[in-house]
Amino acid sequence: MQPLTGSEALVTLLDALRRRTVRELRLALPGKPYDRGVLQQAAQLSAELVRRGAQVRVLHVTDASRDRAYAEGTRRIAASGARMRELPYLPVWMAVADRDFAIVQSDPGLEGADATLLRGRTLVGVHRALFDQVWARSGGPGPAAPAEREPLDEREREALVLLAEGLTDEGISRRTGLSVRTIRRTIAGVxxxxxAQSRFQAGAEAARRQWI
Incomplete structure (x- = not known):
């Protein structure tokens, strides 16, 4: 594992992927935390890989109307020929190239958290499987599935909604008046x-069930 500090490191690493032989790229692009430069580099990478015959799959947020840069970035990626699926909520940014290279957030619950570069089939395979599971459940275009019975109490539902808005654990704590420890325990319970083995999977599953 290799820590990556700041958006510039991510841009550099995504640019380096354009010079590798990549057959499959999986991207999960929530609206945050990385800046416009990362999204632009992701679009350029997608276009280059599709041109070379690679398969590019992208999960993105459904309603990005309040973030014009994000909406434009995802439109550029779609125009490159990448396969796109959308979800109401994506809590984790990730880029997974083939079976031995992945970039993930070090701590999805911490604002400004660094990213981590993973190598090796075991660590990367976990994120490949997670992405594929969420991709399969998103189901692509079409009518939404009927809402499943919601076994959430008021605290759990509020925590998931605020998490979906992009707030960190600390931000949710300030909004609700609950301690950070309580917020983390609540999300862990859900x-x-x-x-779910991660916040990414929990958020995607909660959105699929129409709990948030």
Whole structure:
């Protein structure tokens, strides 16, 4: 594992991927935390890889109307020929190239958290499997599935909604008046009940069930 500090490091690394032989690229692009330069580099990378015959799949946020840069970036990626699926909520940014290279957030619950470069089939394989699971459940275009019964109490529902708005644990704590420890325990409890192994999976599953 290799820590990456700041958006510039991510831009450099995504640019380096354009010079590698990449057959498959998986991108999960929530609206935050990385800046416009990262999104632009992701669009350029997608265009280059598709041109070379690689498969590019992208998960993105459904309603990006309040962020013009994000909306424009995802439009450019779609225009490159990448396969796109959307979800109401994506809590984790990731880029997974083939079976042995991945960039993920070090701590999705911490604002401004660094990213981490992962190498090796074991670590990368976990994120490949997670992406593929969420991709399959998103189902692509079409009518939304009926809402499943919502076994959430008021605190859990509020925490998920604020998490979906992009707030960190600290931000949710300030908004609700609950301690950061309580917020983390609440989110962890929801993850356990849904069988989710990460916030990414929990957020995607909660959106699929129309709980948020």
């Amino acid at each position: 993850m356990t009940r849904m069988g």
